[in-house]
C-alpha cells in the first residue's frame with residue numbers, strides 16, 4: 001500500500017515538471033521563442049564560461065526568457081541591446097572571436113521576434129518544407145539558423161565545416177552530421193544546447209534520404 005502511494009506521488013511529480021508535449025503549430029510567420037529563439041541564444045551566448053553557468057560574464061545571463069528580456073525592448077529591435085550587439089565588431093564582437101558572428105538568417109530571426117513583441121511564444125515550428133523535391137537551399141537555411149556560427153570555414157568547431165554544399169555533404173558522409181542531431185552513436189549532441197525542432201530535423205533527414213541533391 002505504501003509503495004503504491006509512493007509511486008503515485010512520483011508519477012505526479014514527473015508529470016508536473018514536464019512541459020506540455022503537444023504544442024500548437026505556429027501561425028504563419030510567427031516566431032517560436034521556445035523552439036527558435038531560446039535554443040539559438042542559449043547555444044551561442046548562454047553557455048558556461050559565457051553568459052551562462054555559475055558565473056556568467058559581466059553578470060549577464062542569457063539562458064532563459066526572463067534573463068534575455070533584460071536586453072530586449074519589445075516591438076523595437078533597433079533599440080534592443082540583444083539585437084544591436086550582433087553588429088558590433090572588433091573587441092566588442094558578439095559572440096566574440098574565435099566564435100563566429102551570427103548569420104544574416106540568425107540576425108533576422110531575432111529581429112522578427114522582437115518586432116513581433118518579443119513574447120514567450122511556445123508554438124511548434126511547423127512550416128516544414130516537405131512538399132516537392134528536397135533541395136540544398138532549405139538545408140542551408142536550417143544550417144544558417146542553427147549551426148553556421150560555430151562551423152564556419154575560418155574557424156570550424158570540431159573541424160566540421162558547414163559553409164558550402166560540398167562541406168555539408170562531407171559532414172553527413174564522414175562526420176556524423178545526422179547522428180549528431182540527436183547525439184546518437186557516440187556523436188556529440190548538436191547544437192550543444194539541445195535538439196533542433198522536428199520540422200528542421202525533417203528537412204535535413206529528407207534531403208539526406210533523397211541522396212543529398214544540390
Ligand code: HEC
Nearest residue numbers: 043044146147150157158160175176177180187188190191
Ligand atoms: C555553439 C557552437 C556550436 C553550434 C551552434 C553547433 N556546433 Fe557542432 N560542434 C561544436 C563543437 C565545439 C564541436 C566539437 C565537439 C567536440 O569534439 O568535443 C562540434 C562538433 C560537431 C560535429 C562532430 C561531432 C562529433 O561528435 O564528432 C558535427 C557533425 C557537428 N558539430 C554538426 C553540427 C550541426 C549540424 C549543427 C547545427 C544543427 C551544429 N553542429 C551546431 C559547436 C557547435
